[in-house]
Amino acid sequence: MGSPTSLILTLNIAIILALSLCASSQTIQEKYYQCITLNSELSIPFSTAFSAPDNASFATILESSAQNLRCLVSSVPKPQLIFTPYTENHVQVAVTCAKDLGLQLRVRSGGHDYEGLSYISTVPDEPFVVLDLSKLRSITVDLKNNCAWAQAGATVGELYYRISQKSKTHGFAAGLCPSLGIGGHITGGAYGTMMRKHGLGADNVIDARIVDANGVILDRESMGEDLFWALRGGGGASYGVILAWKVKLVPVPETVTVFTVPKSLEQGATKILSKWQQVADTIDDELFIRVIIQPTGAKKDERTMLTLYNAVYLGRADRLLQVMQQSFPELGLTKKDCTEMSWIQSVLYIAGFPGNTPPEILLQGKSLFKNYFKAKSDFVRKPIPEDGIEGLWKKMLEEDSPLMIFNPFGGMMGRIPESEIPFPHRKGVIFMIQYLSLWNDEKPETAAKHVDWIRRLYNYMAAYASMFPREAYVNYRDLDLGANKNGSSFIQASSWGTRYFKDNFNRLVEVKTKVDPGNFFRHEQSIPTLPLMNHGGEKSMMH
Numbered sequence: 001m002g003s004p005t006s007l008i009l010t011l012n013i014a015i016i017l018a019l020s021l022c023a024s025s026q027t028i029q030e031k032y033y034q035c036i037t038l039n040s041e042l043s044i045p046f047s048t049a050f051s052a053p054d055n056a057s058f059a060t061i062l063e064s065s066a067q068n069l070r071c072l073v074s075s076v077p078k079p080q081l082i083f084t085p086y087t088e089n090h091v092q093v094a095v096t097c098a099k100d101l102g103l104q105l106r107v108r109s110g111g112h113d114y115e116g117l118s119y120i121s122t123v124p125d126e127p128f129v130v131l132d133l134s135k136l137r138s139i140t141v142d143l144k145n146n147c148a149w150a151q152a153g154a155t156v157g158e159l160y161y162r163i164s165q166k167s168k169t170h171g172f173a174a175g176l177c178p179s180l181g182i183g184g185h186i187t188g189g190a191y192g193t194m195m196r197k198h199g200l201g202a203d204n205v206i207d208a209r210i211v212d213a214n215g216v217i218l219d220r221e222s223m224g225e226d227l228f229w230a231l232r233g234g235g236g237a238s239y240g241v242i243l244a245w246k247v248k249l250v251p252v253p254e255t256v257t258v259f260t261v262p263k264s265l266e267q268g269a270t271k272i273l274s275k276w277q278q279v280a281d282t283i284d285d286e287l288f289i290r291v292i293i294q295p296t297g298a299k300k301d302e303r304t305m306l307t308l309y310n311a312v313y314l315g316r317a318d319r320l321l322q323v324m325q326q327s328f329p330e331l332g333l334t335k336k337d338c339t340e341m342s343w344i345q346s347v348l349y350i351a352g353f354p355g356n357t358p359p360e361i362l363l364q365g366k367s368l369f370k371n372y373f374k375a376k377s378d379f380v381r382k383p384i385p386e387d388g389i390e391g392l393w394k395k396m397l398e399e400d401s402p403l404m405i406f407n408p409f410g411g412m413m414g415r416i417p418e419s420e421i422p423f424p425h426r427k428g429v430i431f432m433i434q435y436l437s438l439w440n441d442e443k444p445e446t447a448a449k450h451v452d453w454i455r456r457l458y459n460y461m462a463a464y465a466s467m468f469p470r471e472a473y474v475n476y477r478d479l480d481l482g483a484n485k486n487g488s489s490f491i492q493a494s495s496w497g498t499r500y501f502k503d504n505f506n507r508l509v510e511v512k513t514k515v516d517p518g519n520f521f522r523h524e525q526s527i528p529t530l531p532l533m534n535h536g537g538e539k540s541m542m543h
Contacts, residue, residue, distance in 0.1 A: 028103065028127055029081045035097035041089045049090075051082045058082065062119060065108065065134065065181070065365075070372045071116025073442045078120065079106065079130040086135050088209070088217060091241050094131050096215035099520055104128035106523065107237045109152045110181020112367075114375045115477045117523045118184065118237070122479070131241065133183055137365075141166045143249070147206060148172070151244045152183025156190075157347070157362035163249060164344035164359060171252040171343050174201030176350050179367035186245055187236035188475030189423040191432075193288040193312040193350055196411030198250045202232040202421050203412075207246035210239070213516040217243065223515075230511040230527075233423035235474045235500065238508075238527040239515055252343040257313040257320045258350070259337045262306055264296070269307045270389050275330045276309070277383035281410025281430045284323045286314040291406040295397055305393045312346050371438045374451045376458050377476040378433040378465040379409075379425050388464050395460055399453050403436040424502040425471055433461070434476055455480065474500040474525075483524040493528040 026034075029052045037046055051058045061082050066072055080103070085091045098105045106128055108118035115122075119130050133153035139162045141148045150159045157178025163170050173194035175185055190201025198204065207220045208231055218240075220228045230239055263269045276291060283289070289311040297303035309331055313320040317338040324333045341349065344359045352368060353361065384392070396402050409429040418424040425432065435457060437450040458480075462470065472481060482495030490509060497505035505527075512519075512527040519529045 028101065031101055032081060032083075032097055032103065032129060035100065036083065036090070036093050039093045039097065040087075042087050044086050049084050049086065051084075052080070053078060061132065062130070065111030065179070065367070066116065066119060067112050067367055067370055068114060068116050068373055069370060069442070070374065070447060071120050073444075073447075075444075076116075076120050076122070077124060077126075077128075080127045082130045082132050084132045084135050088136070088211070088243050091131065091133075091136075091211045091243060092215040092217065094129075095211050095213070095241060095520075098129055099213070099215075105131055105241075105521070107131045107133065107183075107241050108181070109133045109183030109242070110155060110179060110185065112177070112180050112475075113184065113236070113477055114373075114475075115479050115524070117477065117525070122483070122524055133181070133241075136243065141249075143167055143170065146170075146249045147246055148249060149244055149246050150182045152181065152242045154182050155362070155365040156180045156182055156185055157351075158365060159247075160344060160347050161359055161362040164342070168254050168342060169252055170249040172201070172247055173198035173204055173250050177367070177369075178347060178351050178362050179365055182245060183242040184236040185475070186247075187231060187234065187242065189233045189421075189473070190475075191407065193346070194250065194252075194314070195413055196288055196408065197285045197314060199412045199416055200233070200421075200423060201247070202423060203416060204248040204250065205232050205245050206248050208232075209243040211241040211243060213240065213518065213520040226507075226511050227515050230422060230508055233421040233474075234504075234508045234511075235422075235525065235527065237523055238512055238521055240521060253314055253316075254342065255316055255340050256343050256346050257315065257317045257338050257340050258346050259309070259311050259320075259333060259339065261309045261331055261333060261337055263309070263331075264306050265304050265393065269305060270386055270393075272330050273307055273389055274383065274386055275328065276406075277380075277430060279327050280406075280408035281414065283327045283408075283410075284313075285411035287320070287323060288312050289328075289408060293396070293404040293406070294402065295399075300400075303397055305396060310350070312350060316340060372440060372442065372447065372450075373436050373438045374447075374454050375476050376435040376454060376478050376480070377473040378435075378458075378461060379429045379471040379473075380431050380433060380464060381428050381466050382464070383430065384464040391460065395457050399437060399450070399457075401438040402453075402457075403434075403438065405434045405436075407432045407434070418502065419504060419507075422501050422504045422508055423474075424504050425473070429466070429471075432473060433465075434473075435461075469498045469502065471502070472496070472499040477525060479524060481525075484522065484526065484528060490528050490530060493525075496525055497527070 051061050121128050136151040137154035139150045156175050174190040175192045186201045210218050263272050292308040295303045296306040408431050414427045418426045437454040439446050439450050508527045513530040
């Protein structure tokens with residue numbers, strides 16, 4: 001017989017083998033569940049925090065905040081598991097367990113990603129887990145210090161509402177759609193009705209909490225200024241999981257004024273839009289006038305184009321009328337077009353809620369918009385000539401349900417340097433365009449037809465958009481601009497990176513290489529890392 005020591009060793013090996021065989025028969029879901037349960041500081045009834053594809057609740061949770069139904073069709077790969085953390089520590093463990101098990105993590109705060117990259121993957125055969133931050137939504141408003149902390153799962157509308165509950169003369173400069181998750185929204189920039197007066201949401205961030213690739217919680221002081229710079233506008237889910245933002249409140253008047261004035265082709269829409277382009281970025285900084293453009297009419301052959309001038313003015317109607325008379329009389333704005341209201345009511349107005357909707361609706365965080373759609377974006381630095389606009393009308397009338405929105409820049413947007421944060425679309429931009437094509441069935445041929453139309457429209461607009469690069473807005477994510485394949489390379493990623501970030505892309509890559517060298521946080525358009533050179537481990541330079 002062998003010695004007692006060798007017997008014990010044999011037994012240990014047998015136990016280890018049995019355990020490993022048992023572990024190998026476990027599913028990815030079971031391994032991840034077990035890892036999180038064992039490593040969490042606070043045990044909750046974890047059964048409520050996990051949902052796998054065979055759970056009855058899975059589809060409901062996956063679709064809960066997804067805006068683009070195109071990303072939910074059956075052919076698109078779905079997550080192995082959705083984990084909804086209740087605490088910051090759960091997020092830490094979610095990251096370290098995914099890393100240990102070789103799982104990819106997709107992080108969702110509001111689910112508005114236009115290509116659905118926060119809850120789906122276009123990469124076949126790569127198992128992934130969705131980390132849904134919807135339970136992390138606490139908001140603390142501190143009027144004394146003129147700031148607020150908002151957790152990543154809170155919506156923009158909830159933040160606006162909580163501020164308005166404390167003060168009628170404070171607000172926050174971020175997005176127009178109240179169901180946006182604040183976590184992801186600010187990572188792209190976050191523009192809205194006060195951008196010309198106060199800049200972007202990302203321009204007004206003063207601190208952040210994040211879980212990095214090592215599962216460590218960092219704030220501005222511990223992460224350092226480079227990473228803090230990259231988070232504010234450098235695109236979501238490249239550097240870590242945003243837990244919360246600390247934002248600076250901005251002053252708002254007790255009374256603001258709104259209007260929506262429609263102009264059809266028959267009412268001179270082409271000439272009025274020409275004039276709007278000349279004043280959009282130079283008009284009073286307190287005034288934000290966007291133009292919503294779509295065909296109108298019941299029968300396709302009888303349709304015409306409609307332009308809606310949809311505005312918020314940070315002041316009273318009489319002063320607004322003077323500003324309009326001086327700068328943009330062509331619109332013919334009258335006193336009866338104007339409605340005075342509180343700033344929080346203007347949030348509801350711009351979001352398209354009916355007139356007497358109580359602001360409490362913002363606490364529901366529900367999107368008014370769920371559709372099959374494809375979107376694109378452009379930045380315009382020279383007015384589009386009238387014949388260009390007329391060509392645009394023709395293109396729009398060919399499509400079933402197209403939508404374009406022109407958002408004015410100028411004011412504070414032109415005064416903040418391009419390199420201040422990663423969002424570079426600043427001085428010289430007159431307006432930004434959002435293009436959408438919408439449809440309502442999941443047939444592949446329907447999607448193909450509408451996607452083909454929007455690509456042709458985008459090609460037509462090349463003559464009028466910014467050039468070298470043709471700029472795009474990262475929060476209107478567009479995989480047509482390119483995608484990371486097989487990991488990611490700097491060269492590959494430059495195709496979309498320079499459009500979203502211009503020269504700031506290089507700095508974003510350097511920060512990424514420093515803070516997440518293993519490229520754990522990645523998706524089809526995440527910031528790539530620089531490869532390590534073989535000799536001496538020096539980072540390769542991009543020059």
